Amino acid sequence: MTRVIIVRHGESTYNTEKRIQGRTDASKLTEKGRNDAIKVGKALSNISFDAIYTSPLQRAKETADIIRRELAINAGNSASIQTSDKLMEIDLPLWVGMLSAEVKEKFPEDYQIWLEQPDKLKMLLKRAEGTQEYFPVLALYEQARQFWQEILPYHQGETILIVAHNGINRAMLATALSISPSRYHSLQQSNCGISVLNFSGGLGEPVQLESMNQTQHLGGVFPPLRANHQGVRLLLVRHGETEWNRQTKFQGQIDVPLNENGKQQSHSCAEFLKNVDIDFAVSSPMLRPKETAQIILQHHQNVVLEFDDGLKEISHGLWEGKLEKEIEQEFPGELQRWRQTPTEVQMPEGENLQQVWDRSQVAWNSIVEASLAKQVKTGLVVAHDATNKTLLCQILGLSSQHFWNFRQGNGAVTVIDYPSGLSGLPVLQAMNITSHLGGGVLDKTAAGAL
Numbered sequence: 084m085t086r087v088i089i090v091r092h093g094e095s096t097y098n099t100e101k102r103i104q105g106r107t108d109a110s111k112l113t114e115k116g117r118n119d120a121i122k123v124g125k126a127l128s129n130i131s132f133d134a135i136y137t138s139p140l141q142r143a144k145e146t147a148d149i150i151r152r153e154l155a156i157n158a159g160n161s162a163s164i165q166t167s168d169k170l171m172e173i174d175l176p177l178w179v180g181m182l183s184a185e186v187k188e189k190f191p192e193d194y195q196i197w198l199e200q201p202d203k204l205k206m207l208l209k210r211a212e213g214t215q216e217y218f219p220v221l222a223l224y225e226q227a228r229q230f231w232q233e234i235l236p237y238h239q240g241e242t243i244l245i246v247a248h249n250g251i252n253r254a255m256l257a258t259a260l261s262i263s264p265s266r267y268h269s270l271q272q273s274n275c276g277i278s279v280l281n282f283s284g285g286l287g288e289p290v291q292l293e294s295m296n297q298t299q300h301l302g303g304v305f306p307p308l309r310a311n312h313q314g315v316r317l318l319l320v321r322h323g324e325t326e327w328n329r330q331t332k333f334q335g336q337i338d339v340p341l342n343e344n345g346k347q348q349s350h351s352c353a354e355f356l357k358n359v360d361i362d363f364a365v366s367s368p369m370l371r372p373k374e375t376a377q378i379i380l381q382h383h384q385n386v387v388l389e390f391d392d393g394l395k396e397i398s399h400g401l402w403e404g405k406l407e408k409e410i411e412q413e414f415p416g417e418l419q420r421w422r423q424t425p426t427e428v429q430m431p432e433g434e435n436l437q438q439v440w441d442r443s444q445v446a447w448n449s450i451v452e453a454s455l456a457k458q459v460k461t462g463l464v465v466a467h468d469a470t471n472k473t474l475l476c477q478i479l480g481l482s483s484q485h486f487w488n489f490r491q492g493n494g495a496v497t498v499i500d501y502p503s504g505l506s507g508l509p510v511l512q513a514m515n516i517t518s519h520l521g522g523g524v525l526d527k528t529a530a531g532a533l
Contacts, residue, residue: 124153335399348494393446400433
């Protein structure tokens with residue numbers, strides 16, 4: 084496995100001024116940006132890096148230099164920094180240096196396309212050979228693909244750090260996970276946010292997003308809601324650990340309670356979310372998510388916990404209560420098929436992935452619709468590994484064949500915003516946050532069986 088940790092540069096002068104940065108090198112780190120970069124270095128100091136790559140633009144390069152210095156001080160990590168032009172920010176030549184408000188005023192139609200259909204944004208550039216059409220987002224995705232194809236073969240089995248920009252980071256995550264350029268705005272990358280990707284091989288081979296846009300090392304809980312946020316924020320939590328998770332037994336719809344560690348994880352999650360204003364809560368009716376939700380809501384006494392059967396875990400049928408080796412003995416080859424082509428597997432006397440997809444989608448959409456109708460801002464949803472993974476596929480416009488692309492740790496928190504209601508695309512603000520469980524940046528929870 085090749086582990087790739089991706090960091091966005093610290094706050095810059097153009098960030099604070101709300102200017103389009105693109106590929107200009109006029110934008111520099113602010114004092115806050117430098118201080119946050121120090122915090123990133125400290126947060127990563129228990130990880131040994133084999134290589135560090137950065138964009139040559141000064142706001143990214145200075146962030147990388149600060150992080151490397153902290154790694155050297157705190158962990159003796161001496162990986163050298165290499166710059167790559169393929170980590171440059173998205174090129175927006177007609178807008179660069181302008182205030183966002185100016186772009187909105189001078190290019191109203193293009194700005195609307197940028198917000199709603201970013202892959203279709205087109206700029207007409209005057210070249211020596213004549214006027215050319217340029218698609219910034221599509222060009223950025225191709226740049227990201229080239230970067231992965233160039234560097235992954237050199238780092239098989241290693242751990243590398245990448246420090247770059249909002250746009251290119253999104254494109255790298257999206258190309259790794261096969262997310263369409265039309266969903267460019269559905270992935271959030273905060274200044275000094277940390278994301279973790281695990282590659283099994285090269286681009287196009289199985290890959291897992293372990294976590295995305297962690298910002299807890301900077302002192303906050305989540306990325307803040309945007310000023311013009313008109314929709315709802317959902318906090319998607321996987322239940323705490325059970326004894327069967329620890330033993331890697333398939334649980335499915337057998338009602339296994341939390342073990343002591345699972346209860347402690349739920350209390351840690353409750354403490355993490357204590358000061359978050361939660362307006363409503365919905366859980367799978369099964370015992371392990373119900374217990375998890377009830378523990379979290381101890382700090383939110385006015386919230387009534389509701390239940391939705393659509394959020395239940397996948398029914399593994401005759402696999403339930405069994406270890407992997409027992410399933411392999413009774414159903415030879417089926418476990419391998421489940422790992423490689425999950426959409427083709429029908430659990431014996433249980434469900435297939437499409438059935439979980441259909442019911443979880445109905446449940447999720449009804450939760451979003453009800454919250455929008457009531458004009459409430461933040462909801463807690465507690466469910467299961469398979470349920471959460473199918474929901475993440477739906478949120479990012481992926482089919483269920485990408486089910487294994489996402490990790491969901493016991494007691495982990497994922498943040499999804501609907502800034503424009505159901506009519507607009509959802510935004511994955513942060514995924515699989517487990518820092519409150521004591522493991523730092525990496526997910527140290529039990530994998531369990533799935």
